[in-house]
Amino acid sequence: MRVFVTGASGWIGSASVEELLGAGHEVVGLARSDDSAAALAARGVEVLRGELDDLDSLRAGAEQADAVVHLANKHDFADQAVSNLAERNAVETLTTVLAGSDRPFVLASGVAGFAFGRPVTEEDASPFSGLDSPRGGAENLALERVGAGVRSVAVRFAPTVHGSGDHGFIAVLVAAARERGAVGYVGDGSNRWSAVHRSDAARLVRFAVEHAPAGSRLHAVAEEGITTREIAEAIGRGLGLSTVSVAPGDATEHLGWIGAFFAMDFSAASAATRRLAGWEPTGPTLAEDLASGAYFTG
Known part of the structure; x- marks a missing residue:
């Protein structure tokens, strides 16, 4: 085609x-x-x-x-x-x-x-x-x-559609953490992001x-849902920074514009897609990509 x-x-x-x-x-x-x-x-x-x-x-x-x-x-x-x-x-x-x-x-x-x-x-x-x-x-x-x-x-x-070279949400969170000297998550960090x-x-x-x-x-x-606290902790390990809880009202001040998004729950399932398409993800997980150091170079 x-x-x-x-x-x-x-x-x-x-x-x-x-x-x-x-x-x-x-x-x-x-x-x-x-x-x-x-x-x-x-x-x-x-x-x-x-x-x-x-x-x-x-x-x-x-x-x-x-x-x-x-x-x-x-x-x-x-x-x-x-x-x-x-x-x-x-x-x-x-x-x-x-x-x-x-x-x-x-x-x-x-x-x-x-x-x-x-x-x-x-x-x-x-x-x-x-x-x-x-x-x-x-x-x-x-x-x-x-x-x-x-x-x-x-x-x-x-x-988060992640991988080496990503300049999306995870990269923005990494940049915010570098600027603040700590990795913030909102509230108790129990809200989840799919990846x-x-x-x-x-x-x-x-x-x-x-x-x-x-x-x-x-x-x-x-991945149906990774807690934002887990994401923050993985970023913290990569940068050698501590993680801190940020009050919902302070999310934008601490994290910038992405704070509002990091406070939301973006969990999603894909069982029907996998059945229809015969689609089984084979790429690295978000944790594996963060552990590889790809988001922390440069």
């Missing part, structure tokens, strides 16, 4: 591109910078220049593709409305092009914000709809387009493109 990938040079996107290329697919990657374009071209990816806000480029990529994988996101944590609007517009544009074709549309989503007091499962519909909700309600929007002839599949990623290694997440993206039924929700989750 000819697969158009947004976020192709990103953390999950670059691994997914390698999976797709390795399976014999032709990949077209959206690139917003010269560096990203050069990196994609060097790996044998056809480059389409454009940004997430460039809806004409998104249309062009989707029109010429047999499948679309949408992994790009602005991740503007200072102004979520900007990210939400861009995400919703992108999904509306891409799925409009794919309507009536039954071509795959694989959307990056997450397991945050369900607030059930239990692990989120694949059967749980997203509680978010509309522009003012997280990600602009893009998951529900994409799945609604199944009725319009789009093979939409939501891949919900664990909050998945980058290589395992990429394999699930490829399955979604090739085989997942329309309307599927897949959970890229290898």
